[in-house]
Amino acid sequence: MLQIVKTAQFEKWLKRIKDTHARSIIEARIGKIAFRGELCGDWKNLGEDLFEMRFFIGPGYRVYFSLRGGTLLLLLLGGDKTTQLLDIRKARKLLREWKRNYEN
Secondary structure, three states, X not given: OOEEEEOHHHHHHHHHOOOXXXXXXXXXXXXXXXXXXXXXXXXXXXXXOEEEEEOOOOOOXXXXXXXXXXXXXXXXXXXXXXXXXXHHHHHHHHHHHHHHHHOO
């Protein structure tokens, strides 16, 4: 099993998704990953400890995350295909802040 930690930014983003079907798909995959203890579904390594879960529903939702120590899945931020480049930059910044505050 993986412990799931969600940033406030991720929580806000998830709550703003009006498409309840899409939101439930995203939540279901996160739950499945936590239960199985391993990544599943479509995801991509973006380098520097940052990964992107890809969902081919709606506008192409994305969840940016990091695996910390093999036991923790840190959900940093969410977005969609239209804001992808900006979201990646924000997620990298959030990850740097996490490392500075919690891993030193």
